[in-house]
Amino acid sequence: MKHYFTTFALTFMLATTYLSAQQVTISGTVKEAKNKTTLPYVNVLVNALPDSTFVSGTVTDEKGLFKLAPIKPGRYLISFSYMGYKPESESIEVGRLNNFLDLGSILLIENSEELGEVIVAANREEIATALDKKTFTLDENISQLGGSVLQALQNLPGITIDQSGTVFLRGSDKVAILLDGKQTAITGIGAQSGLENFPASSIEKIEIINNPSSKYDATGNAGIINIIFKKEKEAGWNGKAGMIAGVGNVLEKRESFPGLRDQYRFTPKLNPSLSLNYKKEKINFFFQGDVLWHKQMMKNEFTDRVFEDGTAISQQYIENRTQPIYNLRTGLDWNPNENNSFTFSGLFNYRAYTDLGDIRYQNAITEQQQRLWQYFENEINQTIFTTISHTYKFRQPGHKLTSSFNYSFRRKDEIFYFTNQEINFTGTDTTALIADENIFDLTLDYIKPLRSGRMEFGTKQRARVFPNLITFSPGENSILDPGLAGSATYQEWLSAVYGNYIYEKNKWELEAGLRLEYVKVDYLVDPNHAVFESAGFDYFEPFPSLRASYIINDLSNITIFYNRRVDRPEEKNLRAFPTYADPEILSIGNPTLVPQFTQSIEAGYKVSNDLGYFYTAIYHRASTNLLTRITTEIPNSSRLVTIDQNAGRGWNTGLELVLSQKLGDKFTLNTNANVYQNKIDAFTLSNAYPSNINFSRSTESNFTGNIKINGLLKLPKSLNIQLTAIYLAPDIVPQGRILARYHMDGGVTKKIQEGKGELFFNAADIFNTLVIRYRLEGNDFTLNSNDYFETQVFRLGYSYRF
Numbered sequence: 001m002k003h004y005f006t007t008f009a010l011t012f013m014l015a016t017t018y019l020s021a022q023q024v025t026i027s028g029t030v031k032e033a034k035n036k037t038t039l040p041y042v043n044v045l046v047n048a049l050p051d052s053t054f055v056s057g058t059v060t061d062e063k064g065l066f067k068l069a070p071i072k073p074g075r076y077l078i079s080f081s082y083m084g085y086k087p088e089s090e091s092i093e094v095g096r097l098n099n100f101l102d103l104g105s106i107l108l109i110e111n112s113e114e115l116g117e118v119i120v121a122a123n124r125e126e127i128a129t130a131l132d133k134k135t136f137t138l139d140e141n142i143s144q145l146g147g148s149v150l151q152a153l154q155n156l157p158g159i160t161i162d163q164s165g166t167v168f169l170r171g172s173d174k175v176a177i178l179l180d181g182k183q184t185a186i187t188g189i190g191a192q193s194g195l196e197n198f199p200a201s202s203i204e205k206i207e208i209i210n211n212p213s214s215k216y217d218a219t220g221n222a223g224i225i226n227i228i229f230k231k232e233k234e235a236g237w238n239g240k241a242g243m244i245a246g247v248g249n250v251l252e253k254r255e256s257f258p259g260l261r262d263q264y265r266f267t268p269k270l271n272p273s274l275s276l277n278y279k280k281e282k283i284n285f286f287f288q289g290d291v292l293w294h295k296q297m298m299k300n301e302f303t304d305r306v307f308e309d310g311t312a313i314s315q316q317y318i319e320n321r322t323q324p325i326y327n328l329r330t331g332l333d334w335n336p337n338e339n340n341s342f343t344f345s346g347l348f349n350y351r352a353y354t355d356l357g358d359i360r361y362q363n364a365i366t367e368q369q370q371r372l373w374q375y376f377e378n379e380i381n382q383t384i385f386t387t388i389s390h391t392y393k394f395r396q397p398g399h400k401l402t403s404s405f406n407y408s409f410r411r412k413d414e415i416f417y418f419t420n421q422e423i424n425f426t427g428t429d430t431t432a433l434i435a436d437e438n439i440f441d442l443t444l445d446y447i448k449p450l451r452s453g454r455m456e457f458g459t460k461q462r463a464r465v466f467p468n469l470i471t472f473s474p475g476e477n478s479i480l481d482p483g484l485a486g487s488a489t490y491q492e493w494l495s496a497v498y499g500n501y502i503y504e505k506n507k508w509e510l511e512a513g514l515r516l517e518y519v520k521v522d523y524l525v526d527p528n529h530a531v532f533e534s535a536g537f538d539y540f541e542p543f544p545s546l547r548a549s550y551i552i553n554d555l556s557n558i559t560i561f562y563n564r565r566v567d568r569p570e571e572k573n574l575r576a577f578p579t580y581a582d583p584e585i586l587s588i589g590n591p592t593l594v595p596q597f598t599q600s601i602e603a604g605y606k607v608s609n610d611l612g613y614f615y616t617a618i619y620h621r622a623s624t625n626l627l628t629r630i631t632t633e634i635p636n637s638s639r640l641v642t643i644d645q646n647a648g649r650g651w652n653t654g655l656e657l658v659l660s661q662k663l664g665d666k667f668t669l670n671t672n673a674n675v676y677q678n679k680i681d682a683f684t685l686s687n688a689y690p691s692n693i694n695f696s697r698s699t700e701s702n703f704t705g706n707i708k709i710n711g712l713l714k715l716p717k718s719l720n721i722q723l724t725a726i727y728l729a730p731d732i733v734p735q736g737r738i739l740a741r742y743h744m745d746g747g748v749t750k751k752i753q754e755g756k757g758e759l760f761f762n763a764a765d766i767f768n769t770l771v772i773r774y775r776l777e778g779n780d781f782t783l784n785s786n787d788y789f790e791t792q793v794f795r796l797g798y799s800y801r802f
Contacts, residue, residue, distance in 0.1 A: 023071070024099055026100075029063075033107035036107075039082055039108060040062045040063070041082070044058050044060065046068055047077045049076060055076060056069075069397075072094070076094060077090070078103070084111070088108055093452060093504060095504025098398075100398020102399070134210075137205045142712075142722040142760060152203075158208065169208070169222035169225065171652055172221060174220055174598070177224075179229070199271050206225060206228070208224075211223065214563075219567060220567065221565045221567055221596070221600065234277070236279065237278050239801070240273075240274075242797060243797065244272075245271075246796065248294075248790050249266065249297050253771065256300075257362065260318055261318065274288070275288045283333070289329075290327050291326055297321075300788040305781055306783075313362070327348070332345075339392060342389070344387075349385075350380075350381070350383075355379075356376060357373075358373070358374050359371075373582075377417075377581075380413045381410065382411050385409075390403050397449070401446050402443075409439075414432065427476050428477075431480070431485075431580060435466065435469075442460070456499070456501075459497045461496075468575070488526060507552075515544075519538060521536045523535055523536050531689050534591070543566070546563070561604070562601050565600070569593035573593055576591050586642065588642070593646055594625055596623055596626055603617065604616065604618075612660040613659075616657050621652040623651070625646040630687060647683045647685065650679065652676055653676060654674060656673070657671070667714075668712045672707070672709075673705065679702075681699055682696070682699045697735065704731040706728040708724070709724075710723070718755070723744070723745075725742075735776050738775075739773035744769070753800065757800045759798050760798075763795075766792070770791040772789070
């Protein structure tokens with residue numbers, strides 16, 4: 001153990017940040033003051049203040065319109081001169097929040113004087129990006145090349161992943177996941193495991209937005225993670241082909257109980273991929289295709305249940321998976337003229353997997369087997385996502401109206417075959433689930449540049465229908481509860497409008513917005529259901545957002561954020577039907593859930609230098625109606641049931657630190673630390689199955705956090721080496737605590753074939769140390785769990801760009 005900690009302390013991490021300087025287009029219209037007619041061919045000059053350094057110049061077109069680009073943030077003097085008219089000039093402030101500034105109408109008065117020009121050459125230092133968004137490229141995340149997007153996320157600042165594939169941002173799993181800025185049936189609240197469907201090689205960059213403005217959906221109290229697919233922009237035909245092969249679970253973490261199927265070992269991984277792009281004049285065609293085929297040990301969980309009456313049960317739960325995933329993404333950008341542009345795109349995802357599950361239950365003291373539960377599961381998920389978007393650009397640069405219609409469909413077809421071997425008998429059962437998810441989205445977004453900022457207005461209308469049917473087919477000696485089968489339909493209607501105002505003056509930046517959202521959710525349960533009746537919720541709520549920044553100088557600034565957000569229970573949280581994957585710890589949704597509301601405030605400071613930057617933020621979140629899961633006992637048995645619940649109030653207060661610095665010409669170090677206090681207020685609730693079981697918990701709080709250290713060494717001949725170390729401290733959940741986790745990743749890349757080819761080798765969880773450990777405390781039981789699932793993977797890959 002000391003060896004691991006020593007190695008951890010000596011290892012470095014880089015979560016590669018994508019930073020770009022702001023480039024602004026300044027525009028306006030020059031008119032004659034007397035009769036307001038436009039003036040063509042007026043000279044327009046921009047000089048920096050206070051030294052009058054020349055920056056840019058142009059002339060107005062036939063309609064008096066001028067455009068100047070690119071202009072960096074700063075203070076300038078803009079001058080207008082035209083033969084026969086009096087010259088005009090005024091000072092302007094170019095900020096960092098807007099790509100376009102509209103100076104409106106400039107009026108010139110007739111005069112015979114002419115303006116002379118002064119031209120001096122100089123450059124002004126670039127200003128770093130604002131604090132509202134962090135952007136990371138995945139091509140340089142060497143230690144996770146060849147893995148899924150879900151695996152790559154865990155190396156980014158503030159993000160952690162648990163054993164079920166749930167994404168946490170700053171300690172909260174209430175994160176909205178978007179694909180190219182849109183919510184789909186693959187991802188989003190409650191469907192984060194869908195990120196396993198996409199290889200990191202297909203992704204260009206990932207944006208982390210901790211404090212979204214009112215322009216974004218109000219869901220996700222922790223913020224938004226926007227995953228952006230690659231799209232080539234070079235003219236003509238170009239593309240990239242690659243092949244990645246790997247092997248996982250090389251070292252066994254813990255030996256199995258006797259009588260179980262072998263753990264999957266030396267699990268193979270294959271990921272061929274191809275991307276094509278053709279761009280010519282008004283057309284840009286793109287295509288991406290990839291296959292993720294692998295075997296994987298999804299679960300190797302050892303659990304101990306100890307009851308107050310002395311009963312003690314140990315179990316091991318192994319789940320071995322074979323899974324192919326196919327992704328096809330294609331589309332067309334069409335620009336018929338300078339005012340209109342269209343995008344047509346489609347994504348098809350096919351995911352099929354076969355799971356072999358074994359659970360041995362035994363007396364914890366005598367180790368005598370009490371039950372052997374085995375299953376064969378076959379599940380097929382098919383998703384189609386299509387989008388049509390149109391952008392109309394007005395004559396004024398940056399003035400545009402964007403409309404988009406999206407349709408997403410997902411079908412889940414799942415069947416379980418169970419075998420139950422107990423001391424005196426053997427039983428068989430079968431369960432099946434068919435679920436269809438339909439999402440219809442219509443959005444309109446309008447942007448109007450102003451003299452010192454811009455205005456944004458928009459609306460979103462969404463309908464979501466999710467019917468599902470679960471059937472039980474009891475066999476001999478069945479343990480299924482037939483009253484829990486049946487059908488249900490989740491129906492959601494959302495209507496939202498927003499307004500956002502951005503203002504920049506001198507050293508101040510302000511962004512203020514308000515989103516009004518009406519949501520109605522109906523969950524129509526089979527009337528014959530043994531426990532739950534039809535339920536749902538609705539609300540009409542305001543969601544304000546505010547961001548204020550003070551620019552200390554070109555290299556440092558301070559920003560304050562405030563927003564209010566909501567987390568609605570998803571269909572899987574409301575689903576009133578159990579899964580029997582573990583028959584002694586059932587899992588059921590709860591259609592009586594209501595939304596969780598959160599208010600957040602944050603203050604951030606960033607300072608940059610020529611070799612890197614330092615960023616720190618203090619944040620506080622306060623939530624009501626906490627969405628969580630509570631486990632209670634089933635009376636007169638040693639079985640448990642876990643049900644989704646609302647658990648009162650909670651607070652999260654933390655400090656985030658990010659340091660990115662080049663140390664010499666070849667080494668870059670990035671350290672990210674997130675330290676926070678979790679506090680959960682006292683609550684009392686009742687689990688409805690099998691009958692009302694009351695549960696209460698007193699107020700709890702805990703200081704916790706995580707640290708990620710990453711180092712990138714760039715050697716001669718395009719050889720790069722990266723090492724990553726991650727440590728997550730213990731944390732609390734509403735019914736217990738999760739213990740510390742740590743692991744190390746590393747990778748090497750080498751450019752070949754004059755830069756067109758690339759080889760890489762990497763390893764995830766090099767020392768096989770990542771284990772998920774947690775403890776739950778019930779009314780009369782304690783549960784301790786240790787999951788030694790597959791985390792160690794070695795990969796070798798090659799790609800060629802043509």
